[in-house]
Amino acid sequence: MKNLCLFRLNGPQQCPAGDAALSTSSLELKINHSKTATRILCILAFLLVIPSAVLAQGNANMVTQFSGTLKTAQPGVLVITRDDGTEIFVQPPDELPNLAFVAKAKPAFLGRGMLIRFSGVFDGAGNPLSKIEKVEIFQPVPPQQLKGSQRDKFTPGVYGDPHANPQQRVEPQKYDVVGIPMGITPTGILMTQAGKIPVRCPLAENVQFELRLNNLSLAQPGDPVSVSGFYQPSDETKVKAENLTITTDRVYGEPLANENPRNRRASRRNRAADAEEAPAAEADPQAEATE
Incomplete structure (x- = not known):
């Protein structure tokens, strides 16, 4: 029997064929564990990213x-x-x-x-x-x-x-x-x-x-x-x-409708003549300031 392992009284004797089969199985098991862990990490990342994206979209500025x-x-x-x-x-x-x-x-x-x-x-x-x-x-x-x-x-x-x-x-x-x-x-x-x-x-x-x-x-x-x-x-x-x-x-820059330059000059001349006839104390400083 090729895969028969013989034991001695002082300890077990390793079987090369059995070790090879065991190594292959261990390697496949590690690969499967690695793939499973990768899938789990991807799923966790996906679950973490989606709520963040939804939250960011909810807080985005609206035009x-x-x-x-x-x-x-x-x-x-x-x-x-x-x-x-x-x-x-x-x-x-x-x-x-x-x-x-x-x-x-x-x-x-x-x-x-x-x-x-x-x-x-x-x-x-x-x-x-x-x-x-x-x-x-x-x-x-x-x-x-x-x-x-x-x-x-x-x-x-x-x-x-x-x-x-x-x-x-x-x-x-x-x-x-x-x-x-x-x-x-x-x-x-x-x-x-x-x-x-x-x-x-x-x-x-x-x-x-x-x-x-x-x-x-x-x-x-x-x-x-x-x-x-x-x-x-x-x-x-x-x-x-x-x-x-x-x-x-x-x-x-457009003159006001009630602001005719000729009338304004005439009114100023009239006011000047009136100011000469009236006492200086009767002059209305507020009226002059509005001109």
């Missing part, structure tokens, strides 16, 4: 987009009355260019500390080939609050297609101009100092001046507001804005 009217604006938070009457507390966007107050304006509104931007077609020598249809008026923004290509919209200069090769730049193409307004000639030529480059462009007859500020200095209660952003599912009345735009039908 929202709505319109309404401005109620109040305080540093760091705006209260907006949504179109359905619900009051929403909104945090402004982190990126300042995504916050905008937009209104129509007149050239008379241009003043010190303001910049303008517009687009036009120019030839290789810098001569304008088209009239300007729209001019945006804005205020400077701290450079540290701007990212990437945003800087080109707020830094004085002339910007063309960055991907155009030098040979194409001698041909007519569109440029964006950002600079300080230097005035408008009687013939309708807009003069702009775009960094170190003086630019002269004709304005179209129906040119539009748009005031676009990245702050709330001119916003008033009742102005229309549009918001897109996120909120936690537990409370949709607290929103973190990604984009926020406030508009108004007020026109800046």
Whole structure:
């Protein structure tokens, strides 16, 4: 018998064939145990990951987009009355260019500390080939609050297609101009100092001046507001804005309807004559202050 193991009185004698069979069985048993342990670990990991994913999904920010009217604006938070009457507390966007107050304006509104931007077609020598249809008026923004290509919209200069090769730049193409307004000639030529480059462009007859500020200095209660952003599912009345735009039908730089310059000059002359006839003590300082 080949697999018969003989024993001696001083101890057992190992059987090579039996040991080989036993080793093979042990190895298979270890492999099966290893596979079973791996399966158990995978199942445990699966059971641990799924609840975490579900929990994370339940706490994820929800996208929202709505319109309404401005109620109040305080540093760091705006209260907006949504179109359905619900009051929403909104945090402004982190990126300042995504916050905008937009209104129509007149050239008379241009003043010190303001910049303008517009687009036009120019030839290789810098001569304008088209009239300007729209001019945006804005205020400077701290450079540290701007990212990437945003800087080109707020830094004085002339910007063309960055991907155009030098040979194409001698041909007519569109440029964006950002600079300080230097005035408008009687013939309708807009003069702009775009960094170190003086630019002269004709304005179209129906040119539009748009005031676009990245702050709330001119916003008033009742102005229309549009918001897109996120909120936690537990409370949709607290929103973190990604984009926020406030508009108004007020026109800046336009004289008031009851403010006729001729009448105003005449009334001032009349008041001056009346002041000469009346005693100085009877002058109404409050009335003069309102002028």
